[in-house]
Amino acid sequence: MFNPSREQVRQFFIETWRKHKARELLTPLEDMALGWILQHPEYHADLERPDAVEAEYPVEAGRTNPYLHLSMHLAISEQVQVDHPPGIRAAHDALAARYDQHQAAHEIMECLGQVVWEAQRLGTPLDNDSYLELLWQRAGQTA
Template sequence: MFNPSREQVRRFFCDAWKKHIDRLPLVGAEVTAADIAARHPEYHVLLADADSAVNRDWVPEGGEMNPFLHLSLHLAIHEQVSIDQPPGIRLAFEQLRARMDPHDAEHVLLECLGETIWQAQRNGQAMDAMAYVDAVRRKASLI
């Protein structure tokens, strides 16, 4: 299993963004990472300065969302939907996407995934994949 360090994740997104800006070929997950970054103009300045980005900390107590966590969750969701893992996540996403902008639909999944991960960490248990899918389905039925 691939377990990148914080620095590796941050450099991955910064490098993909730089390649995108420089119109260099993107390979593998860089394509998706650059697309996700392009949809987040609020992060463009940060991504353009990899050395600064690697060393910066964002703390929830200060009301800050870690942009690399946000981008990484987008990447995870893209992968989940593409392979329908956990089972049912693709259909739940498509139901949301039928009612809203695809990026906004991804943000609904982000919220549900973040809550599911937080619950697992709080309870010292593995993530409940079905609870995650059910949360997305509930959101889809309300919108």
């Protein structure tokens, strides 16, 4: 399993944005990431900061960490693409029908954040069943 460091994750998004602006060829993963970067223009300046790799985004500052946010978008896109956990694609589609693609991803992000936090708090693996249940609740349906 690929487990990049914080610096590697940041460099990936910074380089993807740089390549896009330079009109260079992107890998398929970079292309997927670029789609989310383009939907978040509020992060473009962060990706261009000279200190981008070292920048801090403390909760107390009241600002979302752009790299965490983009990483979650990318993780969710991959989950939906491969339908893992099984059923996430259908839940995504139900959310997208209720909202739109971007808002559906944000709804999923809230659920993912909740189950990740719970797993970390309890020291247990991520509970896919709880994750899907939360998604279906947000979609206004039952699984």
